[in-house]
Amino acid sequence: xxxxxxxxxxxxxxxxxxxxxxxxxxxxxxxxxxxxxxxxxxxxxxxxxxxxxxxxxxxxxxxxxxxxxxxxxxxxxxxxxxxxxxxxxxxxxxxxxxxxxxxxxxxxxxxxxxxxxxxxxxxxxxxxxxxxxxxxxxxxxxxxxxxxxxxxxxxxxxxxxxxxxxxxxxxxxxxxxxxxxxxxxxxxxxxxxxxxxxxxxxxxxxxxxxxxxxxxxxxxxxxxxxxxxxxxxxxxxxxxxxxxxxxxxxxxxxxxxxxxxxxxxxxxxxxxxxxxxxxxxxxxxxxxxxxxxxxxxxxxxxxxxxxxxxxxxxxxxxxxxxxxxxxxxxxxxxxxxxxxxxxxxxxxxxx
Amino acid sequence: xxxxxxxxxxxxxxxxxxxxxxxxxxxxxxxxxxxxxxxxxxxxxxxxxxxxxxxxxxxxxxxxxxxxxxxxxxxxxxxxxxxxxxxxxxxxxxxxxxxxxxxxxxxxxxxxxxxxxxxxxxxxxxxxxxxxxxxxxxxxxxxxxxxxxxxxxxxxxxxxxxxxxxxxxxxxxxxxxxxxxxxxxxxxxxxxxxxxxxxxxxxxxxxxxxxxxxxxxxxxxxxxxxxxxxxxxxxxxxxxxxxxxxxxxxxxxxxxxx
Numbered sequence: 001x002x003x004x005x006x007x008x009x010x011x012x013x014x015x016x017x018x019x020x021x022x023x024x025x026x027x028x029x030x031x032x033x034x035x036x037x038x039x040x041x042x043x044x045x046x047x048x049x050x051x052x053x054x055x056x057x058x059x060x061x062x063x064x065x066x067x068x069x070x071x072x073x074x075x076x077x078x079x080x081x082x083x084x085x086x087x088x089x090x091x092x093x094x095x096x097x098x099x100x101x102x103x104x105x106x107x108x109x110x111x112x113x114x115x116x117x118x119x120x121x122x123x124x125x126x127x128x129x130x131x132x133x134x135x136x137x138x139x140x141x142x143x144x145x146x147x148x149x150x151x152x153x154x155x156x157x158x159x160x161x162x163x164x165x166x167x168x169x170x171x172x173x174x175x176x177x178x179x180x181x182x183x184x185x186x187x188x189x190x191x192x193x194x195x196x197x198x199x200x201x202x203x204x205x206x207x208x209x210x211x212x213x214x215x216x217x218x219x220x221x222x223x224x225x226x227x228x229x230x231x232x233x234x235x236x237x238x239x240x241x242x243x244x245x246x247x248x249x250x251x252x253x254x255x256x257x258x259x260x261x262x263x264x265x266x267x268x269x270x271x272x273x274x275x276x277x278x279x280x281x282x283x284x285x286x287x288x289x290x291x292x293x294x295x296x297x298x299x300x301x302x303x304x305x306x307x308x309x310x311x312x313x314x315x316x317x318x319x320x321x322x323x324x325x326x327x328x329x330x331x332x333x334x335x336x337x338x339x340x341x342x343x344x345x346x347x348x349x350x351x
Numbered sequence: 352x353x354x355x356x357x358x359x360x361x362x363x364x365x366x367x368x369x370x371x372x373x374x375x376x377x378x379x380x381x382x383x384x385x386x387x388x389x390x391x392x393x394x395x396x397x398x399x400x401x402x403x404x405x406x407x408x409x410x411x412x413x414x415x416x417x418x419x420x421x422x423x424x425x426x427x428x429x430x431x432x433x434x435x436x437x438x439x440x441x442x443x444x445x446x447x448x449x450x451x452x453x454x455x456x457x458x459x460x461x462x463x464x465x466x467x468x469x470x471x472x473x474x475x476x477x478x479x480x481x482x483x484x485x486x487x488x489x490x491x492x493x494x495x496x497x498x499x500x501x502x503x504x505x506x507x508x509x510x511x512x513x514x515x516x517x518x519x520x521x522x523x524x525x526x527x528x529x530x531x532x533x534x535x536x537x538x539x540x541x542x543x544x545x546x547x548x549x550x551x552x553x554x555x556x557x558x559x560x561x562x563x564x565x566x567x568x569x570x571x572x573x574x575x576x577x578x579x580x581x582x583x584x585x586x587x588x589x590x591x592x593x594x595x596x597x598x599x600x601x602x603x604x605x606x607x608x609x
Contacts (some may be wrong), residue, residue, distance in 0.1 A: 183466060190465035191455050191476060194444070198452045199442035208401065208435075210427035210456025210519050219462060264445075326442060 005332045013178065020170045032170060033238070034282050039173035040234050041274035043180045045229030045258040046267060052256070053264035054188060055220040056200030060136045060252050061121065062228055064141030065114045067148060067247035069229025070236035071155055072110035074164045076101050076236065082163050088158050093153045103167040107176075107233045108248070114229025115222045117144070122221040126214065129203075138249060149244040160243025161236075168238040176234055177271075180227055184267055187223070198222050200265070217307055263323030268330040284309055352379045354399070354555055355431075360409030362395050362418070362579075369395040372409070372580045375557075377523065382549060382556045386590075387576035388599060393559045394436060395409045396576065397527055399558075401433050402426040411470075413523075428456050432521035434512040436528045436559070442501035446511055449500050450486055453481040453496055453518035483518060491516045506537050512543075517552060524548075526558035532567050538562055542569050567591065575599070 022037060044066065075083075075096055083092050091097070101109070125136040126243045148155045155161070187193045193218050198206040207213050236242045258277050262269025287308055290300040316324070359372040370392040377383055385393050398404045400411060402423040411419040418426055432453075434571075441449050458465075458479075461470035487496055490510045495503055500511055509529060516524055529545070530538045542565050549556055560566045566573060567587045575583040575590060577599040583590055590596055 112392070147483070186466045186468065187462075188473070190462075190468075191458050191460075192462050192465050194448055194452045195455045197444060197448075198441050201443055202439050204403070204423075205435065205441065206452075207423045208403075208433055208439075209453045209515065210424045210428060211452070212422075212424045223462075254429075300456035 008332050011081065012107055016174065016178070020174055024170045027303050033172060034166060034279055036173045036238050037278040038275045039170075039177040040231055040238065040254070041258060041278045042177045042271050043173075043227055043231035043234065045262065045270040045274045046180050046184050047224045047231060048255045048261075048263065049267065049270045050184060050187070050196075050227075051224035052127065052272075053259055053266070054193065054200060055196040055217060056349055057126070057217060058130055059137040059221065059224075060134045060249070060256070061118075061137030061141040062124075062255050063247040063249065064121075064144035065118060065225040065228035066232030066235065066251065067144055067244070068114040068117050069107075069110035069232030070242050070247070071148060071161070072229070073103075073106045073233030074161045074236045074242060075099070075154075076106035076109060077165050077167065078161070078163070079165075082165075085163070086159075086161055087153070089157070089159065090152045094154075096154065101278070103165075103172070103237070110233040111226040111229035112234070115226040118222045119218065120227030121190045122218045123264050125219060126217045131327050141247075141252065142249070145244050145247050148247075155244070158244060159248075160241060162241045164236055164240050166237060166240050166303075168234050173234055173238070176230060178232075181267065181271065184227075192216070192219065197265075204334075235314040259312070259323075261313065261323055263325035263327060265327040266323065266325040266329060268328065269323050269325030272325065280309060280312070281305070353377065354379050354414060355557075356412045357400065358410040358412065360396070360399050360406040361406045362392070362399055362404055369579050370399070370576070373399075373581055374577070375400075375574060377555050377557055379549075380549065380553065380555055382545065382558070382570045384570040384573045385557070385559045385576060386561070386563075386566055386573060391576040392458060392579040393576055393577075394527060395558060397525060400426075401431060401525060404489075425457065427519050427521075430497060430520065430522035431525060432516035432519045432523075433525040434509070434516050434527055434529065436531065438505075438508050438512055440500040440506060440511060440515070442499070444500060445497055446487060446492055446500050446503070447454070447480075447483060447496050449484040449511060450514050450518045451479060453515045454483060482505060486514045486517055490517075505532055509533070513548070513575055519546065521554065523555045523557060526556065526560075528559050528561060530562045533562075534566075539566050541565065545569060 021173030023032060027035070044062070048062050051057050076099055078086070079100065080097060083097055121137065123138045125140060127135050149158050151157065195206070195211050198209065198211060199213060199216060203213060254277070258273045261272055261277065262271070283304060284305045287305045288300055288302050291298045353376050355375070355377040357373060357375045359374050361368065361372055362370045362539055370598065373396050385396065387393050395404065399406045402418070402421050403426070405420050409419070410417060413429060413431065418429065441452065445454070458475060460469070462473055464472040484496070487493055490513065492507060492514065495507065499507065503511060513526070513529070526545075530541050533541060545556060547568065548554060570587055572584065573590045574581060574587055575596050582599060583596045584595045585593070
């Protein structure tokens with residue numbers, strides 16, 4: 001990295017810190033929650049983009065990994081009393097009732113467990129390609145959900161977990177987002193990340209260039225699942241309550257939407273799309289209420305928001321076939337070029 | 352010295368025998384060509400050697416070691432690199448990245464060292480970047496180093512494929528129709544170029560080719576396949592005068608008439 005880039009990056013992180021400090025003190029709970037969601041969806045989107053966008057594995061198992069992370073984090077952070085209150089149908093399995101670790105470790109353990117589950121799933125499923133892989137991972141994700149619904153003494157079954165300590169705040173969620181972005185950027189630009197991209201571009205050629213397909217696919221899958229687990233843990237702690245139904249296929253679909261909208265294979269796109277999607281569903285809420293246009297009053301139709309939202313998405317998909325960013329990434333050079341618009345001819349000559 | 356030897360390798364797809372008892376011997380630093388009409392099984396033979404297909408029967412011995420049944424990446428790691436008949440570059444990636452990725456197989460650092468840029472990884476990355484840049488310059492692609500590989504003209508894409516294959520540090524380079532789609536001038540350049548890289552990188556070259564002009568001018572020995580059967584082998588002079596070859600291939604080839 002150039003010196004200028006380091007300065008600019010540090011400055012923007014500092015700016016983010018100032019903003020978080022301001023936001024946690026001055027914004028109301030509703031806005032803070034949306035901001036939290038934006039950051040958590042960034043983590044989830046990036047984790048899925050690594051698997052689907054950068055390595056080209058069409059995996060639909062993300063909700064399962066999030067569930068593993070969310071449940072692990074929740075069980076590890078809830079107090080003994082809360083656990084007793086939660087597990088009134090059947091008592092919680094012995095060692096788990098006393099287990100209690102700090103939030104950071106709970107998140108990491110959640111991520112690691114999720115990565116481990118991904119390894120178990122990936123070992124057989126990643127031998128498949130394309131649509132078959134999608135079906136297999138979707139199936140595994142549903143299996144995880146069904147198992148969680150039925151392991152009454154570990155996950156409290158269909159009742160879910162309530163009163164999970166609300167540790168997630170802007171510091172946690174944005175901290176996680178920044179760390180995820182940094183690690184992903186370092187990974188993507190390393191030799192391993194380039195090998196992932198090679199697999200996406202052409203599997204046969206990648207294999208002929210000595211890249212062990214299976215090893216690298218599993219690596220990408222496991223790393224993606226780790227961050228999905230962390231994101232799930234943050235989300236559970238933000239919501240305060242989780243149940244197996246939360247982690248249905250539709251949740252995977254929301255994340256898929258983010259990476260498709262942002263651009264498969266663009267981290268910048270994922271971050272932008274995560275912010276757009278998480279805030280747009282809230283910002284468009286006014287459409288559900290009655291609108292007074294002065295000469296006519298449109299009565300409130302609940303659900304109109306989602307219709308408009310879907311229409312907007314369709315426009316994006318139709319006119320930005322590769323998502324908002326394609327596979328382009330943010331760089332300070334581009335930003336600076338944007339501000340110092342030289343005449344076109346000069347720029348051509350410069351190249 | 353024999354470096355690669357196939358012993359009667361046969362490939363059957365159901366009832367169809369694509370290649371029958373193909374026996375090949377490659378000696379160190381030789382340039383050997385495999386020719387034959389379309390559908391003769393040349394690429395199938397190639398795919399067996401590079402591990403894409405597992406031969407139905409027969410043995411492949413490389414440096415005294417049996418390699419049949421190994422995966423393509425394992426075979427490349429042992430020192431056999433290939434190019435493809437219909438160019439298979441990593442299209443969306445830059446020229447530099449295409450070559451850099453081919454260095455990945457020799458990377459010793461693990462993924463954590465790579466993510467956190469620990470000293471060993473940084474040293475390895477620098478080495479591999481320098482090697483990639485050297486290869487790119489060597490193959491005359493320096494002006495395009497930052498370009499997307501799919502934006503290169505056709506001939507240069509073929510060169511880039513060779514650069515990429517060389518980056519894996521091969522002992523044997525397998526070229527699948529390197530001159531396909533090239534005009535006569537480009538073909539002549541390629542002839543000189545193949546000899547040059549053979550000497551420069553101490554390679555043994557095994558290639559499939561249709562341009563007789565190129566094949567006859569460059570090959571030490573030639574194998575001829577027709578309908579999966581080896582109908583002739585020998586030096587270019589012998590092949591040109593072999594009646595079976597003329598009947599099966601050269602007699603109907605436009606190139607041979609030139």
